[in-house]
Amino acid sequence: MEINLKKGFDLRLAGAVPPGSKPRAVAARVVAIVPDDFPGLSPKLEVKEGDQVMRGQALLRDKAFEYLKVASPAAGTVKSVVRGARRKIERVVVEVAADKPQAFDTKATDRASALSLLCASGMLARMRQRPYDIVPRPDRVPRDIFVTAIDSAPLAPSLASLVQGKSKELAAAAKLLSLVTDGKVYVTVGADWTLGDIAGAQMVKAQGKHPVGNVGVQIANIAPVNKGETVWGLDVVTMAKIGSLVLTGQVDTTANVAITGSEAKDPCMVLTTEGVALAELLKGELPGDDKHVRIISGNVLTGVAEKEDSFLRFPYRQVTIIPEGDDADEFMGWASLSPNKMSASHSFLSFGKKLFKPDARILGGRRAMIMSGQYDKMIPMDIMAEYLIKAILAKDIDQMEKLGIYEVAPEDFALAEWADTSKIPLQQIVRDGLDYLRKELE
Amino acid sequence: MKFLKRSLDRIKPQFEEGGKLHSLKSVYDGFDTFLFTPNETAKPSGGVQVHDSIDSKRTMIIVVLALMPCFFFGMYNTGYQHWLAAGETSFPFWSLMLYGFLAILPKVIVAYVVGLGIEFIVAQIKKEEIQEGFLVTGILVPMICPVETPNWMLAVAVAFAVIFAKEVFGGTGYNVFNVALITRAFLFFAYPAKMSGDHVFVATGKMLGFGPTVSDGFSCATPLGQIATSTGGNLDLTGIGGYALSWWDAFLGLIPGSFGETSVLCICVGALILLLTGIGSWRIMLSAVAGGLLMGWIAYWCQTPTYPASYLNGWEQLLYGGFAFAVVFMATDPVTAARTETGKYIYGFLIGVIAVLIRTYNNGYPEGAMLAVLLMNAFAALIDYCVVQSNIRRRLKRATAKTA
Numbered sequence: 017m018e019i020n021l022k023k024g025f026d027l028r029l030a031g032a033v034p035p036g037s038k039p040r041a042v043a044a045r046v047v048a049i050v051p052d053d054f055p056g057l058s059p060k061l062e063v064k065e066g067d068q069v070m071r072g073q074a075l076l077r078d079k080a081f082e083y084l085k086v087a088s089p090a091a092g093t094v095k096s097v098v099r100g101a102r103r104k105i106e107r108v109v110v111e112v113a114a115d116k117p118q119a120f121d122t123k124a125t126d127r128a129s130a131l132s133l134l135c136a137s138g139m140l141a142r143m144r145q146r147p148y149d150i151v152p153r154p155d156r157v158p159r160d161i162f163v164t165a166i167d168s169a170p171l172a173p174s175l176a177s178l179v180q181g182k183s184k185e186l187a188a189a190a191k192l193l194s195l196v197t198d199g200k201v202y203v204t205v206g207a208d209w210t211l212g213d214i215a216g217a218q219m220v221k222a223q224g225k226h227p228v229g230n231v232g233v234q235i236a237n238i239a240p241v242n243k244g245e246t247v248w249g250l251d252v253v254t255m256a257k258i259g260s261l262v263l264t265g266q267v268d269t270t271a272n273v274a275i276t277g278s279e280a281k282d283p284c285m286v287l288t289t290e291g292v293a294l295a296e297l298l299k300g301e302l303p304g305d306d307k308h309v310r311i312i313s314g315n316v317l318t319g320v321a322e323k324e325d326s327f328l329r330f331p332y333r334q335v336t337i338i339p340e341g342d343d344a345d346e347f348m349g350w351a352s353l354s355p356n357k358m359s360a361s362h363s364f365l366s367f368g369k370k371l372f373k374p375d376a377r378i379l380g381g382r383r384a385m386i387m388s389g390q391y392d393k394m395i396p397m398d399i400m401a402e403y404l405i406k407a408i409l410a411k412d413i414d415q416m417e418k419l420g421i422y423e424v425a426p427e428d429f430a431l432a433e434w435a436d437t438s439k440i441p442l443q444q445i446v447r448d449g450l451d452y453l454r455k456e457l458e
Numbered sequence: 459m460k461f462l463k464r465s466l467d468r469i470k471p472q473f474e475e476g477g478k479l480h481s482l483k484s485v486y487d488g489f490d491t492f493l494f495t496p497n498e499t500a501k502p503s504g505g506v507q508v509h510d511s512i513d514s515k516r517t518m519i520i521v522v523l524a525l526m527p528c529f530f531f532g533m534y535n536t537g538y539q540h541w542l543a544a545g546e547t548s549f550p551f552w553s554l555m556l557y558g559f560l561a562i563l564p565k566v567i568v569a570y571v572v573g574l575g576i577e578f579i580v581a582q583i584k585k586e587e588i589q590e591g592f593l594v595t596g597i598l599v600p601m602i603c604p605v606e607t608p609n610w611m612l613a614v615a616v617a618f619a620v621i622f623a624k625e626v627f628g629g630t631g632y633n634v635f636n637v638a639l640i641t642r643a644f645l646f647f648a649y650p651a652k653m654s655g656d657h658v659f660v661a662t663g664k665m666l667g668f669g670p671t672v673s674d675g676f677s678c679a680t681p682l683g684q685i686a687t688s689t690g691g692n693l694d695l696t697g698i699g700g701y702a703l704s705w706w707d708a709f710l711g712l713i714p715g716s717f718g719e720t721s722v723l724c725i726c727v728g729a730l731i732l733l734l735t736g737i738g739s740w741r742i743m744l745s746a747v748a749g750g751l752l753m754g755w756i757a758y759w760c761q762t763p764t765y766p767a768s769y770l771n772g773w774e775q776l777l778y779g780g781f782a783f784a785v786v787f788m789a790t791d792p793v794t795a796a797r798t799e800t801g802k803y804i805y806g807f808l809i810g811v812i813a814v815l816i817r818t819y820n821n822g823y824p825e826g827a828m829l830a831v832l833l834m835n836a837f838a839a840l841i842d843y844c845v846v847q848s849n850i851r852r853r854l855k856r857a858t859a860k861t862a
Binding site for chain 1: 459460462463491492493494495496497498499500501502503504505506507508509510511512513514515516517519520587589591628629630631632734735736737739792793795796797798799802845846849850852853854856857
């Protein structure tokens with residue numbers, strides 16, 4: 017099976033990890049779990065400050081489904097539980113000690129045992145369910161499960177290279193996942209895939225520009241979600257970890273993180289632990305204090321800006337460091353003839369294969385939707401994006417359903433939000449719309 | 459630049475809530491964001507961390523840029539027609555340009571002062587940033603009006619259009635009808651005697667005492683005006699002084715007509731700018747030309763002396779009057795045009811058809827492009843509705859096919 021996408025756009029950013037560079041190892045001393053990384057989960061603490069935890073032991077569980085856990089990335093002591101407004105858990109910090117893995121019973125032979133393994137080990141929390149783009153509700157049987165082996169986001173590491181040599185794990189994972197779904201396990205791979213077919217999975221070859229790697233885009237082009245259906249999505253790195261769990265009975269929490277971005281001193285791959293403290297991860301990567309930089313955990317489209325004293329956020333595979341730009345004071349930027357302006361439109365004099373170093377400025381004021389067709393060019397799905405956004409803003413549930421809100425996630429709108437002349441916060445609008453719909457309908 | 463930025467920052471507090479000059483906050487913001495790209499950065503989470511360099515200002519300025527060839531040509535042509543009317547035989551380039559410049563300058567000033575003034579006031583009341591939409595409208599309005607339109611009429615028309623066609627709907631991005639065309643339509647229907655006929659399309663007075671004298675009672679109709687009143691299938695179009703006009707003159711634009719819309723050549727240059735930058739929709743332009751050609755040829759094949767414009771063939775229809783200008787600069791206004799990609803083909807095509815239809819089969823209106831665009835503005839939402847419904851039906855069908 018093949019899909020070939022015409023729409024989309026590849027941002028050409030400076031600061032990629034040079035190919036063939038040696039990964040650096042960073043031993044984590046503190047790690048953290050951020051509940052915000054698991055949308056749809058109402059977190060309850062499984063531990064308290066001072067508790068000893070093993071690697072893979074639950075730190076959090078869901079309020080509704082108590083067996084749905086989020087696992088600790090490392091063995092050690094629970095150092096602190098940071099709470100924000102209205103006692104919301106912002107993160108659970110673990111001080112790393114000598115490694116001690118929790119052992120899981122991996123003899124899964126039916127749906128129930130497979131599901132309970134995925135829930136208990138925190139693997140289900142790493143997946144996303146459509147509709148609503150949330151951690152899958154374990155009481156729903158997914159129609160199909162979709163795995164993406166492509167990360168097409170700007171400067172993202174090649175997922176295929178991160179699972180190099182893990183054919184056995186992937187096959188084991190495919191077997192486990194097939195127990196959970198009534199349908200198929202689709203694995204969508206790009207041109208860089210070298211492992212061949214995975215036994216038990218339906219392989220799909222995909223090519224195109226970003227967002228071809230978004231699992232939602234792949235779903236829309238393979239077998240779209242209809243009203244009333246549920247599908248799950250995950251990336252191939254998580255899939256390999258599920259396989260390794262099945263084979264070893266332990267949760268693999270190592271993380272291959274790409275340090276990227278125009279302000280990173282030495283873009284490279286780092287071998288470390290999930291949820292590692294950014295201060296440790298980025299040692300020697302940040303420019304001096306006189307330069308305003310933005311540290312993004314993730315890529316520039318869907319990532320989260322974090323301070324240096326914070327932690328690596330899910331999906332634990334990329335950090336992008338770009339200029340903040342709040343001190344740029346650019347004179348009449350709208351009239352610029354500079355070749356250093358990155359844009360999907362052709363109204364700037366930036367041609368060719370040049371790499372750009374954009375900063376975090378919004379570069380304009382928020383306006384009503386003026387230009388038409390801009391979103392559609394960036395979303396390779398059969399979705400009338402502009403009308404869906406308007407339906408969400410109008411809180412018109414009927415229209416949202418008709419226009420396919422069950423098929424989308426905020427990340428699918430990220431590229432459109434980037435390109436938008438009117439600077440409308442599309443991802444936030446979609447997120448709010450999905451949350452509103454879930455509240456009203458469930 | 460540093461000094462300018464510092465001065466702006468220094469006076470900023472006076473425009474904030476409670477400051478002495480708070481009532482001018484929208485004006486301050488307008489100038490501040492015009493001079494310096496805002497340093498506001500993306501939110502830490504929930505959205506993209508970088509943004510495309512393009513913004514509303516850039517978009518609008520590209521359109522203004524695309525209008526410039528037509529604008530400069532309009533200056534030249536205004537002078538040229540005046541010199542012709544005065545019976546001169548030599549046409550000094552810079553004198554013609556100066557005359558045209560003096561003729562159009564008051565109109566540009568009136569349009570911008572009135573229109574932007576209203577925008578500033580509304581932005582202040584709504585506590586919003588100034589919207590850039592009028593940057594384009596303000597230059598379009600003088601270009602689509604006859605050069606002899608009195609300034610006070612222009613002021614009234616601009617005020618009417620900005621308030622009742624735009625601000626009452628919510629401002630830029632929410633208007634149903636193209637604001638510049640509403641201005642033109644208001645003038646056309648409120649002051650028909652001053653806006654049509656054979657006295658308004660050529661500047662006859664001196665500009666600040668500059669330019670040759672034209673005799674009183676001079677008149678010259680536009681080519682389309684001549685066609686509409688011609689009889690018996692006789693289409694001998696003449697320019698000032700009685701020399702014959704060909705389609706080539708119409709293509710170059712050295713004919714009487716509204717200020718900016720005579721030269722198809724310059725309009726093509728503008729269209730090229732809009733298409734290369736991706737600001738204007740090629741779908742609309744292409745389908746409108748196709749619609750105009752089709753209707754033009756149909757009329758040509760069924761030509762009858764009752765409707766003299768039917769003696770023009772398909773492509774000649776595209777060269778005369780405001781057709782080309784309307785297709786490139788009016789029909790492509792993204793806010794009032796159809797917004798779906800399929801819808802744009804239908805929308806553009808119907809504009810082409812209706813413009814030629816009105817022009818040919820309604821002798822009361824020698825030109826139909828303005829009315830065609832306005833009519834389709836009204837239908838754009840309906841076209842989009844049908845396109846969106848087809849997407850909805852497709853999704854529904856997919857879901858029911860699954861369960862069946």
